[in-house]
Amino acid sequence: MFTGIIETLGIVSNIDRNGGNLDVTIQSSITSELKIDQSVSHNGICLTVVNIESDHYTVTAIQETIAKTNIGEWSVGDEVNLERGMRLGDRLDGHIVQGHVDQTAICISAEEGNGSWEFRFSYDQEANNITIEKGSITVNGVSLTVVDSEAGEFSVAIIPYTYDNTNFKHIAIGSTVNLEFDVVGKYIARLYGFRDIR
Structure with missing residues (x-):
C-alpha cells in the first residue's frame, strides 16, 4: 500500500x-x-x-x-x-494507492502558467475507468487531484515542488504514463453498476 x-x-x-x-x-x-x-x-x-x-x-x-x-x-x-510502502501509523498525505496500474494514458497537453503546470491526459474509455472533478488519480505513482474531467480525458495541476522532484518534468505531449484510478471510486462504481457513466 x-x-x-x-x-x-x-x-x-x-x-x-x-x-x-x-x-x-x-x-x-x-x-x-x-x-x-x-x-x-x-x-x-x-x-x-x-x-x-x-x-x-x-x-x-x-x-x-x-x-x-x-x-x-x-x-x-x-x-x-x-x-x-507506507507504514501503519503514518500520515496519509496523498490517498490510498495500491501500486496496481489500471491502464496507461497519453499526455495531450502540457502548459506552464503562473508558477504551475497543467497536464491533460487521454485514456481508453473501453477499460471502464472514470475520473471525477476534485477526485483522486495516480499518474506515474504521484497522487494528484483531478482538475477537469471529461469522457476519456482529465487534467491535473502540478506545483513547482512536484514538477522539480518527480519525473513530471520529463512528461511532454505524446508521453505515455501509468494510471491508477481511485480504488474507493472503483469499488463504488462497480457496486452500483455505474462504471459506464462518464
Whole structure:
C-alpha cells in the first residue's frame, strides 16, 4: 500500500529480458534502506526487490505488468518515481494507492502558467475507468487531484515542488504514463453498476 507521495527519483541503470519478464536495475539514494522481497512503487507500479548490489537494486516485471504499464518503454538513463510502502501509523498525505496500474494514458497537453503546470491526459474509455472533478488519480505513482474531467480525458495541476522532484518534468505531449484510478471510486462504481457513466 502506498500514498502517492514520491520519496525520490531513481535512475534506470540496466534492463534485461528474461524470457517474458523484464529485470530492471535501478540506482537510488534509498537502496541501502531496502531489503530483498520489499515492495517499491516505480512510476506507480508495485514491484518486488529481487537483488541489491551497492546503490543498485533489481526488480522483475512479468508479462501482465509489461502489457498494462509503460515499463516496456523505459530506457537506461530514465528517471523513475520511487515510493516505499507506507507504514501503519503514518500520515496519509496523498490517498490510498495500491501500486496496481489500471491502464496507461497519453499526455495531450502540457502548459506552464503562473508558477504551475497543467497536464491533460487521454485514456481508453473501453477499460471502464472514470475520473471525477476534485477526485483522486495516480499518474506515474504521484497522487494528484483531478482538475477537469471529461469522457476519456482529465487534467491535473502540478506545483513547482512536484514538477522539480518527480519525473513530471520529463512528461511532454505524446508521453505515455501509468494510471491508477481511485480504488474507493472503483469499488463504488462497480457496486452500483455505474462504471459506464462518464
